[in-house]
Amino acid sequence: MLKGPARVWFSKLTPNSISSFKELSTQFASHFIGAYKYKKSTACLMNIKQREDETLRSYITCFNKEAFSIDEADDKILMVAFTNGLWKGKFLFSLYKNNLKTMSDVLYRVTKYMNVENVLLAQEEKPKKKERQEEA
Structure with a gap:
């Protein structure tokens, strides 16, 4: 179950535009990778x-x-x-x-x-x- 920004992103995908879970996870990761906060050294x-x-x-x-x-x-x-x-x-x-x-x-x-x-x-x-x- 998706919530928040992930749900909004998913609902905006064009129907039948993704053919596999691997493709879905790749697009999800590339869309949200900028939101990840890296730990500083x-x-x-x-x-x-x-x-x-x-x-x-x-x-x-x-x-x-x-x-x-x-x-x-x-x-x-x-x-x-x-x-x-x-x-x-x-x-x-x-x-x-x-x-x-x-x-x-x-x-x-x-x-x-x-x-x-x-x-x-x-x-x-x-x-x-x-x-x-x-x-x-």
């Missing part, structure tokens, strides 16, 4: 790079989105891929300096740094607001 994580002007929050969001789409991501591979993609700066230096052992440790440190980023960005915004008020 951890290698795709190595392509995620933090841009120089990108916040840590934005990078971790992008990294996590990809990491969650991988079924069996090893903790060590996640750590290597994450640090490999980081922009070379103070945060990366602190990760290497502290020799973190697990991705949980890395994420804890990421959270602390993101909070600092937010404070610094908020402080940068304050003078701009004051300047605008003085101009008015």
